[in-house]
Each structure stands twice: as structure tokens, then as C-alpha cells.
Amino acid sequence: MAAPTVADDRVELMARAAAEERERIYADLHDDLGARLLEMIYGAPDKATADRARAILQDLRDVVSRSRSEPGTLLDVLASIRSEATQRLSAVGAELNWQAADDLPDPALDQATALHLHRIVREAISNAIRHARARRLRVRVALGAGRELMLELTDEGGIEAPVPEPANAGTGVINMRARAQALHGDIHWTAGTLGGTKVLLKAPLPPECVA
Amino acid sequence: MSVPTRALVLDDLAASRRWLRAALEQAYPGIVVVEAASLADAETLLLPLPELALIDLGLPDGSGVRMIERLCAAGGTLCVVATIFDDDAHLFPALRAGAQGYVLKDMSQQDLAAMLLGIAEGQPPLSPSIARRLLRHFGPGQATVTHDTDADKLTLREKSVLQLIGKGLTVVEAAGALDLSRHTCAGYVKDIYRKLRVSSRAEAALAATRMGLVGREAR
Numbered sequence: 176m177a178a179p180t181v182a183d184d185r186v187e188l189m190a191r192a193a194a195e196e197r198e199r200i201y202a203d204l205h206d207d208l209g210a211r212l213l214e215m216i217y218g219a220p221d222k223a224t225a226d227r228a229r230a231i232l233q234d235l236r237d238v239v240s241r242s243r244s245e246p247g248t249l250l251d252v253l254a255s256i257r258s259e260a261t262q263r264l265s266a267v268g269a270e271l272n273w274q275a276a277d278d279l280p281d282p283a284l285d286q287a288t289a290l291h292l293h294r295i296v297r298e299a300i301s302n303a304i305r306h307a308r309a310r311r312l313r314v315r316v317a318l319g320a321g322r323e324l325m326l327e328l329t330d331e332g333g334i335e336a337p338v339p340e341p342a343n344a345g346t347g348v349i350n351m352r353a354r355a356q357a358l359h360g361d362i363h364w365t366a367g368t369l370g371g372t373k374v375l376l377k378a379p380l381p382p383e384c385v386a
Numbered sequence: 387m388s389v390p391t392r393a394l395v396l397d398d399l400a401a402s403r404r405w406l407r408a409a410l411e412q413a414y415p416g417i418v419v420v421e422a423a424s425l426a427d428a429e430t431l432l433l434p435l436p437e438l439a440l441i442d443l444g445l446p447d448g449s450g451v452r453m454i455e456r457l458c459a460a461g462g463t464l465c466v467v468a469t470i471f472d473d474d475a476h477l478f479p480a481l482r483a484g485a486q487g488y489v490l491k492d493m494s495q496q497d498l499a500a501m502l503l504g505i506a507e508g509q510p511p512l513s514p515s516i517a518r519r520l521l522r523h524f525g526p527g528q529a530t531v532t533h534d535t536d537a538d539k540l541t542l543r544e545k546s547v548l549q550l551i552g553k554g555l556t557v558v559e560a561a562g563a564l565d566l567s568r569h570t571c572a573g574y575v576k577d578i579y580r581k582l583r584v585s586s587r588a589e590a591a592l593a594a595t596r597m598g599l600v601g602r603e604a605r
Contacts, residue, residue: 205444209470214401216492229492232470240473247518254514254554261556266494273554 222267248281252289276317282383291354303330323379330371390437392418396428397442409498440468458484474519482586509572517552538585
């Protein structure tokens with residue numbers, strides 16, 4: 176193997192500088208935003224308000240941690256989404272009913288795809304908690320006829336939440352649409368058969384690598 | 387572990403210290419809680435050693451991992467990380483240093499109290515990303531690096547538990563899938579954490595030997 180060149184040293188130096196910069200930003204975020212969000216959660220007048228601050232804290236976790244860990248496969252990402260959803264719903268006294276098909280493929284996902292999936296589900300859960308005061312959320316993950324990912328979230332809401340229309344969509348819904356588009360997929364809201372709201376995301380999956 | 391009578395809360399944020407103290411008092415009524423905002427503060431509160439310590443990682447005068455190492459070397463303290471960030475990059479060094487579990491600081495006091503009771507009873511929490519990190523740690527490449535005893539290798543059962551939790555199952559669900567009792571499955575998780583500490587110490591010794599810091603006889 177060739178001896179390290181000046182260029183190699185330079186690359187290494189730059190990589191180290193970038194890592195140090197990232198650590199510094201992380202420390203700032205932790206001390207500043209993290210502390211303020213915790214104080215909001217501790218001082219929240221009710222569980223729904225605490226959940227809103229928790230959702231922001233979760234976004235912060237994405238920025239800090241997911242951007243520096245290696246992106247996982249589809250099943251890895253679904254596992255993290257499930258674990259986060261369980262925690263959040265349990266904090267407001269609601270239950271998660273997770274139903275994943277057995278035949279899901281397990282392709283590697285890039286960082287952006289993983290982040291979009293996380294954020295879409297997080298937003299759907301926020302809506303279920305905030306608007307519907309759901310006691311139970313059902314998540315179904317399956318493979319569509321065209322081998323696309325089908326992710327369906329139905330809140331079994333305490334009160335009937337309005338199905339969002341494009342005309343009066345809030346920023347949350349607009350963001351979810353934009354993320355679905357970024358995944359080259361689409362997202363729909365319908366009234367659930369049991370009274371809650373159903374969100375259905377369809378998005379194509381990258382081909383699975385042959386190991 | 388018997389019911390702890392004295393606990394240390396090490397966190398630089400006053401609001402978090404109050405929150406964690408309240409959770410501790412809920413879990414263990416009558417417990418004496420001492421609070422420290424820095425490693426230096428904590429150092430003055432270690433006589434007698436606390437039976438339980440909740441430790442934040444990002445402290446003004448260094449990493450909480452140092453206090454975990456310190457307390458684990460002294461022995462007798464159950465160290466639990468109290469953190470905002472529960473990803474493997476943040477938690478793994480603390481678990482390797484001897485932390486026996488972690489809690490998220492944004493959890494409700496009831497959930498925190500329940501988690502603390504669970505950890506003290508040998509039911510440490512394990513997230514999917516940490517389970518996968520553990521699998522990589524104990525994976526093929528690593529097995530050859532570490533030595534001659536099996537004290538730090540995973541059994542097939544332990545590996546299956548990690549694989550299921552890595553895929554998003556809870557400990558209870560993993561127990562069901564493997565036809566184990568919940569208690570037995572939690573015991574495996576506890577053993578995995580213990581093996582992580584053993585393998586980390588062995589790796590550190592091996593690295594030291596390689597660097598010529600320690601002679602063979604010193605091992």
C-alpha cells in the first residue's frame with residue numbers, strides 16, 4: 176500500500192474538523208434546546224401539551240443522532256418508528272396496535288428516506304393525540320400489489336376528527352404531503368370505519384440488494 | 387438488589403434534578419437523594435457511596451461516563467444513565483463503562499419510577515438501535531478479537547433475543563416468540579449487558595497490551 180500522501184492527510188484533517196464541528200453543534204443543541212424542551216415538558220399543564228414538546232424533542236433527536244448513525248434497512252427503520260410510537264402513546268395513556276406483514280422486504284434505505292418515514296408517522300401520531308385524543312392507534316405495514324410500501328395509521332379516536340381537506344390543511348398535513356412526494360409516493364386521509372381518521376401512505380421501495 | 391436507601395442525581399439542569407428526584411421518591415418512598423450539578427460536585431458526595439445513581443452524560447466539567455467508571459470501579463452502585471438522547475452512539479460508551487440501564491429525561495414521573503424499579507429488579511430497557519449495536523459488537527469480526535473464555539460471548543438464545551428486539555419487538559413479545567417467560571427473557575438482557583462490560587474490559591486490556599502498555603504477566 177502506498178504511503179499516506181499530503182492529500183490523504185488533508186482529507187483526514189477535514190474529516191476530523193467536520194466531526195468536531197458536529198460535536199460542538201450537538202453540545203449546543205443538547206444544552207440549549209434540549210433543556211428548554213425538557214422544562215416545557217415538566218411544566219406542561221396537560222398530557223397533550225407535554226406530547227407536543229416531546230414531538231419536537233424527537234425531531235431534535237433525529238437531527239442529532241440519526242444524521243450521524245448509519246442508515247438502516249426498512250425493517251430497522253420500522254423497528255425504531257414502532258419503539259418511538261410505543262413510548263409516545265404510552266406517555267399519554269394510549270395504546271399502539273402494530274400489525275406488520277410477514278412478507279416485507281428489507282432493502283437498505285438512505286438517510287433521507289428513513290427520516291421522511293419517521294417524520295410522517297410522528298406527525299400522524301401528533302394529530303391523533305392532539306385532535307382525536309385517540310386512546311388507541313393502529314398501524315398496519317404491508318406490501319402493495321406493485322411491491323410498494325403501504326403504511327396505514329388509524330386512530331381509534333375518542334372524538335371524531337375532521338378529515339383534512341387540501342383547502343384547510345395545516346402545516347403538519349402540508350409537511351406530510353411534501354414528504355410523501357419526496358418519497359415519490361402519495362398520502363391520503365379518509366374517515367376510518369370505526370370513527371377515527373385513517374392515513375394511508377404508499378411509497379415505492381428501493382430494490383433489495385442480493386446479499 | 388435490595389431497596390436502595392440513598393441515591394445520587396448528577397445532572398447540570400436544575401429542573402431535571404427535581405424531576406428525577408421526584409421519580410426516585412415515588413419509586414422508593416423515604417429514599418435519601420443527594421444532587422450534584424457537576425462531576426466535581428458529585429465527587430464530594432460519594433461518602434457513603436450511593437446504592438443508586440442517575441447520571442446525565444453531558445456535564446459542564448466532562449462526561450458522565452467518567453462517574454459511571456468511577457462508581458463501577460468502587461462497586462456496589464447501580465448506575466443508570468438519565469439522558470435526552472437515547473441513540474446508540476450516546477449510550478453505548480456508558481453501557482460499556484458499566485451503566486446497567488438508561489431512562490429518558492422527558493418521560494413522565496410515573497413511567498420513570500416504573501423504569502427505575504424495573505432496572506433495579508434486573509429488567510433493563512433495550513431499544514432496537516441498541517440491540518442492533520450489541521449484535522454488531524458481538525458479531526463475527528469481534529469474536530476473534532477477544533480471548534479464550536466464553537464469559538463475553540453471546541449464547542444462541544441471547545442472540546435471538548437481541549435479533550427480535552432489534553426488529554422492534556418488546557421484551558415481553560420477544561419472550562412470547564421464543565416461548566420463554568418474561569422474567570427469563572429479561573434475565574437474558576441483563577446477562578447481555580454484563581457480557582458487554584466483560585468484553586469491554588477484555589478489549590481494553592488487549593488494546594493496552596498491543597500498545598505495549600501492559601506486559602503479559604500484568605494481565
